[in-house]
Amino acid sequence: MNQYLITGYDYTDSGALERRMNVRPHHLDDLKALKESGNYILGGAILNDDKKMIGSVMVLQFETEEELETWKQNEPYITQKIWESVDIKPFRVAAVG
Numbered sequence: 022m023n024q025y026l027i028t029g030y031d032y033t034d035s036g037a038l039e040r041r042m043n044v045r046p047h048h049l050d051d052l053k054a055l056k057e058s059g060n061y062i063l064g065g066a067i068l069n070d071d072k073k074m075i076g077s078v079m080v081l082q083f084e085t086e087e088e089l090e091t092w093k094q095n096e097p098y099i100t101q102k103i104w105e106s107v108d109i110k111p112f113r114v115a116a117v118g
Contacts, residue, residue: 022082026112029104030076047097
């Protein structure tokens with residue numbers, strides 16, 4: 022499978038964190054489904070100095086670019102305007118012992 026490093030940075034308006042928290046359960050449900058299908062490798066929140074969530078990093082894997090595109094079109098943090106910018110780069114998890 023092709024692996025991807027996905028970095029999403031949240032909007033910075035005054036309602037951004039509240040929006041994130043409202044959408045987060047849907048995002049986590051989708052990640053659980055991705056884990057069950059073998060597409061989720063790891064992920065977590067980017068925190069600011071006050072330990073507030075301001076973005077996300079994930080490593081996902083898909084067989085095809087079309088599957089990646091389908092994920093992007095359905096990811097709640099993208100469709101619900103939580104992430105202001107999303108950077109997706111090809112990635113390879115290191116095989117360590």
